[in-house]
Amino acid sequence: MDLDSVVRELSPRLLGYCYLRTGDPSLAEDLTQESLTALVQHWRRYGSPDSPAAFVFAIARRRAARALLRRRLWLPLDLVERTASTWGDPEASLVVRTEREQLVAALSDLASKDREVLLLVTVGELTLHDAAAALGISVSAAKMRALRARRRLRQVMENGDGTE
Amino acid sequence: MELNDHGLDERLRALARPDASVAERVAARALTAPLQQRRPVARRRVAFAVACALVVAVIGLWYLPRHSATVPATPARETVGMVLVRAPDGSSLIFSTGTPADDAPEGSGFVISEGDHR
Numbered sequence: 001m002d003l004d005s006v007v008r009e010l011s012p013r014l015l016g017y018c019y020l021r022t023g024d025p026s027l028a029e030d031l032t033q034e035s036l037t038a039l040v041q042h043w044r045r046y047g048s049p050d051s052p053a054a055f056v057f058a059i060a061r062r063r064a065a066r067a068l069l070r071r072r073l074w075l076p077l078d079l080v081e082r083t084a085s086t087w088g089d090p091e092a093s094l095v096v097r098t099e100r101e102q103l104v105a106a107l108s109d110l111a112s113k114d115r116e117v118l119l120l121v122t123v124g125e126l127t128l129h130d131a132a133a134a135l136g137i138s139v140s141a142a143k144m145r146a147l148r149a150r151r152r153l154r155q156v157m158e159n160g161d162g163t164e
Numbered sequence: 165m166e167l168n169d170h171g172l173d174e175r176l177r178a179l180a181r182p183d184a185s186v187a188e189r190v191a192a193r194a195l196t197a198p199l200q201q202r203r204p205v206a207r208r209r210v211a212f213a214v215a216c217a218l219v220v221a222v223i224g225l226w227y228l229p230r231h232s233a234t235v236p237a238t239p240a241r242e243t244v245g246m247v248l249v250r251a252p253d254g255s256s257l258i259f260s261t262g263t264p265a266d267d268a269p270e271g272s273g274f275v276i277s278e279g280d281h282r
Binding site for chain 2 (some may be wrong): 003004007008010011012015016017019020025028029030032033036037039040100103118119121122123125150153154157
């Protein structure tokens, strides 16, 4: 297991996780790069962590939470920037809700703790053990949260609004 | 549409799957340039936040003390002096004179703060 192959293997999984966590491709790219950089620095200083995947996803999770908080504070500025970039181009401002956007919206309906486990296990492709380590909870709690999240997400996606 | 757990997981993975070139680029940047992780947008935002903090500090420390109206002090009971009255029988009373307050004897114009009978 060498650093190069681990980073290249984790990169797409981490990108997918960060994207579904934030709903923003650019922010997901930033978070992924920062998290992988932290892994690279740790690896070069102290050697490989016990589970590189759990290590890097735990960092990405914390950074995503902070980034989302910051983004809420910066929302007015973002709106101005977005308006400026699509100014004069009416086609660009017509946003079509794709399946991906609907899924992000459905995920946002889940409880945050349940969503975390689901994303780590499915998109991040972590084992339940690694996901529990990344979240600092027990394996049985992670299993329960994943089960609850899948059930709820299935309801949302099948019914459209999550109602029974 | 029925979705089992496996189908749901696959759908999530498929929708979140990034462009391979983006993943490769991010991995390469992390491996080769670990110290250049901040993008210019982050730096611009930090600069904007510092500028805002400076403006707030200038307003708070320089402008407001000079331009805000002085708030009058709440009129308080004001003691201006003490009067010791000694009766012929030797007993004495101490009066504090000042602004009539709510607890002053009506019409007295001063407040009895203490009585000392000897």
